[in-house]
Amino acid sequence: MDFALFANLAFNGLIEGAVIALPAVALTLVFGVMGFPNASTGDVMTAGAYAAQTGQIAMAGSIVAGVIVGSVASALLALVFYLCVFRFFQGRPSMYALVASIGLAFATRSTLTFFLGYDQRVFPIPLTRAFSFGPLRIVPSDLYILATSVGAIVLVFLLLYVTPLGRRMRAVADNPDLARSCGISSHRVLSAMWLIAGAVTGLGGILFGIKTVITPLMGWEALLPAFAAMILGGIGNPAGAIAGALTIGIAQELSTPFVGFTYKIGVGFAIMVLALVLRPSGLFNLSARVR
Amino acid sequence: MILSLSHVAFAFGDFRVLDDVSLDVPPKEIVGLIGPNGAGKSTLFAVTSGFEKPLAGTIMLDGRDITHDGPVARARAGLGRTFQVPREFRHLTVRENLLAAAPNQTGENLLPLFLSPRRVREEERALREKVADLIAFLNLTAVKDTPSGSLSGGQKKLLELGRVLMGDPKVILLDEPFAGVNPVLIDSLVDRIRELNAQGYSFLVIEHNLRALSDLCSTMHVMDRGAMIASGAPSAVLDDPKVQEAYMGGVL
Numbered sequence: 001m002d003f004a005l006f007a008n009l010a011f012n013g014l015i016e017g018a019v020i021a022l023p024a025v026a027l028t029l030v031f032g033v034m035g036f037p038n039a040s041t042g043d044v045m046t047a048g049a050y051a052a053q054t055g056q057i058a059m060a061g062s063i064v065a066g067v068i069v070g071s072v073a074s075a076l077l078a079l080v081f082y083l084c085v086f087r088f089f090q091g092r093p094s095m096y097a098l099v100a101s102i103g104l105a106f107a108t109r110s111t112l113t114f115f116l117g118y119d120q121r122v123f124p125i126p127l128t129r130a131f132s133f134g135p136l137r138i139v140p141s142d143l144y145i146l147a148t149s150v151g152a153i154v155l156v157f158l159l160l161y162v163t164p165l166g167r168r169m170r171a172v173a174d175n176p177d178l179a180r181s182c183g184i185s186s187h188r189v190l191s192a193m194w195l196i197a198g199a200v201t202g203l204g205g206i207l208f209g210i211k212t213v214i215t216p217l218m219g220w221e222a223l224l225p226a227f228a229a230m231i232l233g234g235i236g237n238p239a240g241a242i243a244g245a246l247t248i249g250i251a252q253e254l255s256t257p258f259v260g261f262t263y264k265i266g267v268g269f270a271i272m273v274l275a276l277v278l279r280p281s282g283l284f285n286l287s288a289r290v291r
Numbered sequence: 292m293i294l295s296l297s298h299v300a301f302a303f304g305d306f307r308v309l310d311d312v313s314l315d316v317p318p319k320e321i322v323g324l325i326g327p328n329g330a331g332k333s334t335l336f337a338v339t340s341g342f343e344k345p346l347a348g349t350i351m352l353d354g355r356d357i358t359h360d361g362p363v364a365r366a367r368a369g370l371g372r373t374f375q376v377p378r379e380f381r382h383l384t385v386r387e388n389l390l391a392a393a394p395n396q397t398g399e400n401l402l403p404l405f406l407s408p409r410r411v412r413e414e415e416r417a418l419r420e421k422v423a424d425l426i427a428f429l430n431l432t433a434v435k436d437t438p439s440g441s442l443s444g445g446q447k448k449l450l451e452l453g454r455v456l457m458g459d460p461k462v463i464l465l466d467e468p469f470a471g472v473n474p475v476l477i478d479s480l481v482d483r484i485r486e487l488n489a490q491g492y493s494f495l496v497i498e499h500n501l502r503a504l505s506d507l508c509s510t511m512h513v514m515d516r517g518a519m520i521a522s523g524a525p526s527a528v529l530d531d532p533k534v535q536e537a538y539m540g541g542v543l
Contacts, residue, residue, distance in 0.1 A: 170387075175380055181342070192401040
């Protein structure tokens with residue numbers, strides 16, 4: 001166990017954290033505005049990954065086209081979930097929406113496996129040779145994953161904090177009754193929010209699929225660390241969710257020499273439990289938050 | 292009439308809160324509404340702004356029946372209101388609070404935001420100018436970039452007034468605008484309301500500070516236990532024995 005090993009583990013953890021940050025941001029946006037943990041987030045990731053892989057093959061192998069197809073598909077799926085289900089649970093106890101979201105998660109997964117089976121799939125992208133950067137061995141595709149994730153997150157932050165739409169989203173998240181008395185139609189604002197959350201979630205699934213493989217359970221498994229990241233960052237705080245995702249990604253990877261690959265996910269949970277006990281409002285309770 | 296309530300009734304369960312209440316706000320006038328605690332004044336505001344549905348009666352805004360509209364539609368039709376305990380988007384800055392309250396922004400929808408960025412940018416520039424003027428008018432310049440949750444009570448009342456003005460209202464409902472506000476700021480609030488009235492805005496004001504209110508309004512209505520018990524010029528209303536009985540048990 002030398003420095004180079006840990007440096008490489010940390011770098012890999014950074015990439016995994018950057019991927020988990022996407023569903024974590026979507027989770028925290030939805031929780032901040034709608035007030036419930038959306039358990040269907042993981043399976044929207046999976047759906048996005050399958051849609052992207054199918055789209056990529058249909059579009060003559062263009063991964064960019066695949067990413068666009070997958071993000072749009074998952075955005076629409078999330079919007080449909082809102083319009084057909086979550087809309088009706090507003091102002092009711094959050095347990096209703098949570099249970100409904102678990103149901104939607106199972107329904108999504110069953111539908112995917114019914115049509116596509118349980119086989120693993122991979123994105124048909126050419127293998128690239130890793131290059132050395134100091135002690136690090138870096139695969140170029142990891143850099144593309146990192147850049148895509150950072151780009152998507154910057155876009156979400158610009159939307160939230162620079163545009164009139166984002167201002168209204170934050171207003172609705174802040175005080176829905178007051179928003180109504182200002183004539184803000186929360187329905188329209190929330191539809192846009194679900195589209196954005198869905199696109200970001202799907203992109204997370206796609207990047208996860210590129211980094212590893214696409215399986216029907218990939219999203220469900222990614223949901224748990226994304227959830228931990230949201231809690232670690234303070235619910236409703238997008239910047240916190242990103243910091244939480246990076247912390248958990250890096251901590252999980254750094255722990256593998258000690259606990260082994262199989263149990264690294266437990267480390268993410270240990271961190272979340274500690275955070276809940278010591279600082280229930282989140283470790284990264286910054287001023288920049290939607291709620 | 293800019294706002295006209297006729298024979299409005301409302302109940303929480305079996306408890307009658309409003310019983311056959313009628314009230315008119317003529318254009319460009321300030322109308323006062325007083326009454327002891329629990330008289331039903333704030334409930335009347337809730338019914339007027341669409342947050343509660345009346346059991347009976349009609350509500351007309353500038354000649355249009357809005358009785359069956361929800362709060363969003365009423366706000367868009369030109370009905371602005373403030374709250375007894377001031378409300379604000381507390382994580383948004385003062386400036387963002389005012390910007391968020393402006394109606395009909397192109398950039399509030401996802402597609403136009405990307406498809407017509409120039410129009411969004413031009414609207415945004417005009418809006419920011421309007422907001423800057425309003426912030427100066429309300430003496431909130433020093434706190435314009437402060438998250439509104441950390442403002443003082445009086446500043447929040449001013450911000451509420453500003454937020455309502457952003458919606459280009461036909462009538463403004465103020466729920467206890469002077470409660471918890473220090474005397475200097477009350478004078479400033481009274482000045483702002485007078486100035487806005489001179490510009491043509493109509494007001495309906497609930498207030499316990501009778502001196503400030505009777506200076507301000509042309510007509511005063513008094514409610515007690517859900518019913519309207521007196522209406523007229525402020526001095527006449529305050530001398531009415533029925534009003535004194537309701538308000539102070541007879542010693543006013």
